[in-house]
Amino acid sequence: MDTIDPTTGKKIKSYPEFSLSKINGILNRAEKSFQAWRGLSFKERGEKMKKAAALLRGNKDRYARLMAQEMGKPLPQGRGEIEKCALVCDFYAGQAETYLAAEKIITEARESFVMYEPLGIVLAVMPWNFPFWQVFRCAAPTLMAGNGIVLKHASNVCGCAQAIEQIFKEAGFPPNLFSNVFLANDKVKDLIAHPLVRAVSLTGSTGAGRSVGSAAGWAIKKTVLELGGSDPYIILDDADLDSAVETCVYSRLINGGQSCIAAKRFIVMDSVFKEFEEKFVAKMKSQRMGPPLDEGVDLGPMARHDLRDQLHKQVRQTVRQGAKLLTGGAVPKSAGAFYPPTVLTNLKKNMTAYQEELFGPVAGLIRVTSEEQAVEVANATVFGLGSAVFSGTVERARRVALRLEAGCCFINDFVRSDPRLPFGGIKQSGYGRELAVAGIREFTNAKTVYIK
């Protein structure tokens, strides 16, 4: 497996794929460690998790550089990502005991209660877009609940995968309790079928979700699927447009537009459409694109050349279907996988950019004539991850928010994950939740105890 620098197109390093017998050895050691780990107190587990947080903070620049090299994330965004990983480690180190405390239930029994026990080794299949955050978002609660983790990371961020494994090692976690394996995606089903793998968490595309979900369904193993999105941002006619434009552009371009919860479709009411469109295009044009290791760059290259080419194909197709290109939409001549901030307007229902997830710096503007139509357009998608509403009247925005088919809705702000709030989707954006109390309970056995 080769990692390629998307800024230059040059190979960084090769990593040999693990054989299934090597993985079997890892899983056996992991199981042994899990049996010891589950017996520790929350305080003991929490101390190691806090050590992992300290290691993250202490090596922030090194990890940010690694992400910049392997998938093109600008350095300041990489540093922010590492800070957030440390935060989620500290958060669950402090909260796990409360979240998983046994709950008494009044019945006719002398005593009855529910307790939350770990399941065992959880397979984490993770994407490249937030190479550290996606892993820690899953690992911090899952490990604090007493489980182990075997990580199959995306093939283009092997260096990040190794670095994360090293963090848990240095933090004093038991041998192989957190293990990285290098494996091609067509062999993931063999790992899912392994008797020592008790559950699976996948963050990735809907296609990968179908494949992992089917294999886990066949093996009767619990899954959490965090998949793609086409998040609608509704701009009502009484919104503060300057603030809405600022927030919408930020949300569309963060991480080079390669975020599941990036704003993707902008649904704007007729009377403010022209003004929003002009301001939005001006803001998109003002972004600085360049090498991710240069400080002050807003937009690095996309993570891989094939992903950039796929995005460009979606843009070309949408233009052929009748959308108007307001800026961007051309592949730069430089060597890297760069794609400029791009705006498509007059999007209609049958168009590619309306139907599919655009995983890059491309925004689609849709004009609507009523609040009713805005809701209808927002929900007319196979996805249901995030959503946002902008309005000067909170009650009006709340009314719209309650009608949106999504895992969350942010009012007058952009969608983001937060350890305190549950995160996940509905429809083809997946099922199950990460973060908060819901996230740490996903990979536990809610065991009923009844004492006559």
Ligand code: NAP
């Ligand atoms: P991806 O191609 O689906 O890959 C994600 C992970 O799944 C990688 O480790 C990949 O391994 C593996 N994989 C791919 N196909 C598989 C298959 N058929 N069976 C088993 N494993 C498979 O997604 P991506 O391009 O890395 O990430 C972008 C997608 O992830 C977008 O759709 C985005 O919206 C979604 N995403 C969702 C969330 C969320 O929280 N809902 C967060 C981030 C990203 P290889 O690299 O070896 O192919």
